[in-house]
Amino acid sequence: MEVLVIGGSGQIGRELCHLLEEAGISFMAPDREEFDLENHKNVSRQIKKWHPDIVINTAGYRDAGHATNEPSRCFSINRDAVSNLARACALQNSALIQISSWRVFDGKKKEAYSEKDTPNPESVLGNAFWQGEQQIHQHCPKHIILRLSWIISEKGHNRVTRLLKSFEEEKLAGTCPNHKGCPTTAIDVARVLLGITQQISCGIDVWGTYHYNASETIDEYSLAEIVLAEASQYRDIQIETLPVDEKEDQLVINASLDGTKLKHTFGIKPRPWRSALAQLVRNYYQKDEQEEAV
């Protein structure tokens, strides 16, 4: 089996490449210079060239704020490139595993979103993800779409590293008690992608859309408090209270996803995130110390 990973330098892609290597699965992970999703003609050329059994696309446009200022770039990567990818995979009879986001939903539901809920994206980014998903449905029957909530990792930009930096710089951004989600480590997502890949390679017919996030929902403000408590074990941080983003907090947003379908189909259970978060913060500071020692 040959796997092609797109976005191998990202938070999720990096961890996935490690796991594929450990599992002894043969894979290629061309960098953006070689496989630029914005170069639409190149997308099908690349799939032809590598002729993989499975393509895992962990690359994508990510920043919801920037997407409102440059929608065409966001749609170019998360919809049009994905459309080309889907067509190219279908032509080569490759399976496509595509990462998507809770942002296909409007975030107004009280409970976690299931795959049966109808998407109703409210942002440019959410729209691009949703339209990308539809392109996959239309053009590539052998597909898995994996929707995710909040990804965290010790390297890369995410909620936790942003908070840790803001503690260091004493420039605290407000967080929202009304925004809820499930912090999920990139390693955990890579584990899920590996599990899906292994089952696809056994020829099991499991195509469709799945949700995954870690097992506990938390709000942004409480997450910031936990990160502060963890960080305080390694640094002397003089912060008494964390600010609330009053403007953003007017809106209730639920980014949590129900992973029952994934569990029933693939036997992959959601993992808790609290101990992984503690480890992540520890590694973040140990990495700093190692760099200082060099």
Ligand SMILES: NC(=O)C1=CN([C@@H]2O[C@H](COP(=O)(O)OP(=O)(O)OC[C@H]3O[C@@H](n4cnc5c(N)ncnc54)[C@H](OP(=O)(O)O)[C@@H]3O)[C@@H](O)[C@H]2O)C=CC1
């Ligand atoms: N992080 C999160 O909380 C969530 C993420 N997602 C989605 O999951 C996917 C992966 O997320 P994450 O690992 O956090 O993302 P990262 O931002 O860490 O990594 C993004 C990856 O995409 C690559 N990339 C970006 N643009 C292009 C392009 N035009 N052509 C080829 N490669 C490109 C980057 O390459 P380079 O290193 O060269 O920039 C990088 O490898 C993204 O699609 C994201 O939108 C979904 C839900 C939540």
Ligand SMILES: Cc1cn([C@H]2C[C@H](O)[C@@H](COP(=O)(O)OP(=O)(O)O[C@H]3O[C@@H](C)C(=O)[C@@H](O)[C@H]3O)O2)c(=O)[nH]c1=O
């Ligand atoms: C990107 C970014 C966000 N923020 C703030 C805005 C917001 O209150 C909070 C979280 O922002 P985001 O949700 O955009 O960031 P982030 O969680 O890093 O990544 C996102 O990946 C995409 C694909 C999603 O689907 C999002 O749900 C989300 O998970 O952090 C910053 O302060 N600085 C930044 O650079």
